[in-house]
Amino acid sequence: MNGTHDDELTCINVGQSVKWQSTQFTCSSADILNSSHIKAAVETMENVRIFLQKLLKVIPLDSPISVTNYNGWTNYKLPFSVSNVDLYMGILSRPYGENSNIVASAGSNIKESTFYRPIHGAVFLNPRFIPTIAQSENSTNNAFFYVCIHEIFHALGIGSDKFELFHPYENSTRYSPIYCSLNKSGKIMKFIITPYAHLFATKQFGTEIFIGDNGTCPSGIEIEDGGGLGTSENHLEGRTYMTELMTGATIQSSAGPFNRLTDASLALLQDSGNYKVDWSMGQPLVWGNSESINDKPIKDFAYGSPSSTFPSNYIYDFKSEYNSYTGFNYKYYGPTIPKNQWNCSNSSSLTSADAKEYCAAKDFYNPYNEETIGAIWVYDFMPFIYPLFICGNGEGVIQSTVQDINICGTYKCEGYESFTIEIPIDREGGKTTLKCDSSNAGVKVSGKIYDSSDHSGSFRTWDYWCPPPERFCRSVKLHEMHFKNNPFLSYTKQLEDVSEASNQSSSISYTEYLPHTLTNTANQSIPITYTTEINSNNESGSRDFWSKKKWIIIGIVIAIAILIIIIIIITLIAKKHKIDEPENDENSNDDGYLV
Structure with a gap:
């Protein structure tokens, strides 16, 4: 950031040649950040650190993290290690080319050995999308802030290379099955059916079973099949999860907040088995939400045309x-x-x-x-x-x-x-x-x-x-609120307070959802082809190199700023989870705000 170390992979001069991801790039002025961009990036990343440290609790590490280079795409001054931290992420600027609509890519390359929790990784930002003013979740334009959250969520566990590692909290036995697939009018849909994903889908869509042309699946969270390498298989399905932070394409513009952290992403983080989330920091997914219309489920919303x-x-x-x-x-x-x-x-x-x-x-x-x-x-x-x-x-x-x-x-x-x-x-x-x-x-x-x-x-x-x-x-009330009731209790709603006793007629149990075996009855002979580029690392079973996760930005008009290199190292010190309910924080905002 202050020019004391040139890693030779970030753009400092116009005409500079940089090779990464097996591609040779020639740096232009748009790939070089000025002091305003650097300041905005550093302050935004500090806001990201604070946000994630409040959101997530983990089982803390008992030893330092030894920093390593990332698949040839970083060039740190080694050796060094960091102590008293639970996640180390390098945040770096890399050129993506003049015509790229990729905002950022991310991944992790070292996992904790018992529960497979990612503890070391990197986020590679496209400098052409870094703003000149720092952002937080409450900014009118918070697009860059949520890009950073989105990419770090990939590194934390939301991605094709992490889903199959999902397991219960404090138990390393992996869930099985993780997925269930259906054919609906020729479209192949793939759902994550782990416990919190199943609970989310049951509440959101009003059914415990999805019905396809070739069988049924337990309700779950559909994974994106479109968008090409890096987008497919690594995001939530855009059709079903419009406005969700973890869809594969963002349509948020500078007009104001559009993407949001919902219980869909929070469910996947909890299903990873590595995190307890503060659900009060999330917001309802209004798209397809029965509470947004007449408090009745929208029939076949999750899998219908x-x-x-x-x-x-x-x-x-x-x-x-x-x-x-x-x-x-x-x-x-x-x-x-x-x-x-x-x-x-x-x-x-x-x-x-x-x-x-x-x-x-x-x-x-x-x-x-x-x-x-x-x-x-x-x-x-x-x-x-x-x-x-x-x-x-x-x-x-x-x-x-x-x-x-x-x-x-x-x-x-x-x-x-x-x-x-x-x-x-x-x-x-x-x-x-x-x-x-x-x-x-x-x-x-x-x-x-x-x-x-x-x-x-x-x-x-x-x-x-x-x-x-x-x-x-x-709709407007749901949109403007944070969760006021725990979305991971099967009987709760957000627009009204519902007691467990008043819902004894429901078929869903009234405790926080516990893992159990789910049955996949879909015809498994139907071929499913998904494309994801995965770079495997043969050095150690505790290290898994990155599957490219590209978040595409779509806009009618996208302003391109003059941008630069940035190397930011952030450390996230996560708190040991003590109880199932999230801690109250006087600084947390449970009231509505523009999103």
């Missing part, structure tokens, strides 16, 4: 006369990212991996044979709404035909019966208050938004309509 199973306002309907550009949770809006569907009858034109996958499972991706589909494989070609505008805490947006100017307004819910919300009347801040209740839900209204506050001269017309009040109020 979005076109036939997702609720209205989840994906863009190209055939609708009045299409809404409002996001599913009434907290954002923007355009969709469309493309013409592939002609599956012309096999000679199907040369790309995404085209081949689409045509192999067209009945799932496009059951109604629409001419236009979504452009992104990671989101299973569904035409989602891109978050070009994000509303702040206490603000929302109703359904409308506007996607390109600020129309967020302050809202107030009266139970689930009605709500009021400010809507714009001009582009200089003028607003009026609209009341939405059962009498006008879904009723289209045409209005004007004037360019000037005197409401003379030019204006634009727009159509807007009220959503069902219960769905609106449930």
